[in-house]
Amino acid sequence: MTAGMRQTRKCRMPLGFRGRSLGAVAVVAALSVGFAGAAPSALAADVQSKQWYLNAMQAEEMWKVTTGEGIKVAVIDTGVNASTPSLKGQVLKGLDATGADGDEYDDYRGHGTTMAELIAGTGRGGGLKGLAPGAKIIPMRITDTEFQNDHSVNAHDSEDAIRAAADSDAQIISMSFASDFPGREEREAVKYAQSKGKLFFAGVGNNAEKNNKEQYPAAYPQVVGVSSADRDGKVAEYSQNGGIVDIAAPGNDIPRWCDATFRSYCDGDGGTSAATAIASASAALVWSAHPDWTANQVLNVLFDTASRDWEKGTLSKYLGHGLIRPSMNLLKGKGNPGAPDISPLTKEKTPGSSPSPASASSQPEKKEGAGDTAMAGSGKEKSDGSSLGLILGGAAVVVVLGGGAFAVARKRRTA
Numbered sequence: 001m002t003a004g005m006r007q008t009r010k011c012r013m014p015l016g017f018r019g020r021s022l023g024a025v026a027v028v029a030a031l032s033v034g035f036a037g038a039a040p041s042a043l044a045a046d047v048q049s050k051q052w053y054l055n056a057m058q059a060e061e062m063w064k065v066t067t068g069e070g071i072k073v074a075v076i077d078t079g080v081n082a083s084t085p086s087l088k089g090q091v092l093k094g095l096d097a098t099g100a101d102g103d104e105y106d107d108y109r110g111h112g113t114t115m116a117e118l119i120a121g122t123g124r125g126g127g128l129k130g131l132a133p134g135a136k137i138i139p140m141r142i143t144d145t146e147f148q149n150d151h152s153v154n155a156h157d158s159e160d161a162i163r164a165a166a167d168s169d170a171q172i173i174s175m176s177f178a179s180d181f182p183g184r185e186e187r188e189a190v191k192y193a194q195s196k197g198k199l200f201f202a203g204v205g206n207n208a209e210k211n212n213k214e215q216y217p218a219a220y221p222q223v224v225g226v227s228s229a230d231r232d233g234k235v236a237e238y239s240q241n242g243g244i245v246d247i248a249a250p251g252n253d254i255p256r257w258c259d260a261t262f263r264s265y266c267d268g269d270g271g272t273s274a275a276t277a278i279a280s281a282s283a284a285l286v287w288s289a290h291p292d293w294t295a296n297q298v299l300n301v302l303f304d305t306a307s308r309d310w311e312k313g314t315l316s317k318y319l320g321h322g323l324i325r326p327s328m329n330l331l332k333g334k335g336n337p338g339a340p341d342i343s344p345l346t347k348e349k350t351p352g353s354s355p356s357p358a359s360a361s362s363q364p365e366k367k368e369g370a371g372d373t374a375m376a377g378s379g380k381e382k383s384d385g386s387s388l389g390l391i392l393g394g395a396a397v398v399v400v401l402g403g404g405a406f407a408v409a410r411k412r413r414t415a
Contacts (some may be wrong), residue, residue: 005254011321030265032209044353047265048129051251053278059131060328065330068132068284073119074165075277076175077112077160079104080139081262083249085125088119094139094168098147099154099160104139108147110257115176118254118270118277119284128255128265131243131281134288138170143179153154159189162217166193171287171295173200174280175271178215194222195351199287199295201226201280203272205240212240219244221346223409224299227319228252228275235318239272246320246345247306249282251275282326289330294340296350301335301345302326 030365054060072092082091082105094104107113114128116137123129147376154160158177165173166189171370173193193200205215206224218225225244227234227252236252254270270277278304287298304312315321328333343350 009131018326020030032156040165043125045242047126047255048123050253050255050267051129052253054131056231056250057131057282057325058331059129059152060331062285062327063133066285066288066367067134068130068281068288069134070122070127071132071135071172071288072138072168072170073132073172073174073280074133074138074168074170074172075112075116075160076140076142076165076177077115078109078144079107079112079141080116081107081110081113081140082138084113084117084262085120085374086255087113087122088124090120090121090122090135091116091137091139092169094141095143095161097142097157097158097164098143098151100143100151102141102143102149106141108260109144110262112141113172113262114256114270114356115273115277117257118274119174119281132284132288133277135281135284138165138168139348140165142240144177149325156185158217159183159185162186163188164191164195166198167179171199172280172283173198174276175200175202175217176276178203178205178218178272179214182216186217190217190220190222194295197284197295199299199349200224201283203228203276203357206236206238206271208238208240209312212242213363214242215240215362216246219367222343224279224345225320226272226276226279228272229319230269230271235269236253239318241317242355243315243317245317246317247279247302247324248319248322249275249279249324251278279324282324282371285326286329290337293337296343297337297340300338300344301329304338305335357360 015071042209049355074094079102081087082266091105095310096102096104102108116139117128117130120132120135120137122130122133141155142161143151147153160260162173190200200217200222202218203215204218204227207213219225225243225246227239227241227248229248230236230252235248251270251272251274254274255265255267256270258264283302286301287293288297302324303321305325305328307325308316308319308322310316338344341349
């Protein structure tokens, strides 16, 4: 297969910002950018007031315990502009895997920079405040479909970026890109990342209303698939669902950089892109507070403390283990880290996991062989399959099962 043929099958869509809450009419997505429903905000200084989830997740209280210091997050995306006020001093050396002109700091869409700010932005200059502002970002630039159409690119940038992230100092990999197509080389890169002790998050996609096909890399068994929730705890209509969903995080009504000019932020929905970034930042906070834990233990705690009202040990196909709540561990000391060398995703012993003192526990099973076949698993839902009462941080919210999610931008190539 030629490089050009691979490019036509990548179908990378940057996780965008689209859709409204349940019961609302979905807005038209600007697919070339991966965003929808966007409207320029008046002033960048207003952007933090729109980050509703920071209060809901008790961010200020968590920051008294940790801000994510000592943790590095590899952001595999459209590049990261290290010069925005909120990211100055936050971005380290990474990799440009595109094979095109520019480097990892040249964000050709604005998407990757938004994800980096949602994770580790300091909020300086009125910019987005990250949930883990003490963490650092390692940018890995890859291409989306539009970029591929306009440039001669590396046909294996996704797997190259994942391997580079695995070999870097990053403990966490955050990838807000998706594709319908699995690939042998990308699958092997994901396994390699797990062997290096990395915790890998990816969005589950935003096409539930169309075909709801499994998305990659989220569907690989070693990757944490993230769905999106709004400020009422509702799952957006187009958030994809099934065995690939492991956990949910806030994604609706989250501002973003409007484009690659970085002049202003826009309103809109962050989709599973933003949800992936916020889940990654949540992991950074927990890992920073427990630096001796392995990736397995951090993830076990996030699963164990997720908000849900169905039986522990079962999964919702819309919310996985539930709505992410790092505050339950950081502020209340809850969550069983479990065995350091057993993956809560695959139930298998993981290479590269350094043992640390912790009590063993069994965690509910996730996708079996996702990436090849989807697990037909859904959690115990309400009899009407419509709503669940959940707690996000300290605030009560309602989660609607069967709803949609935010637009996600992810890319992938078949080998």
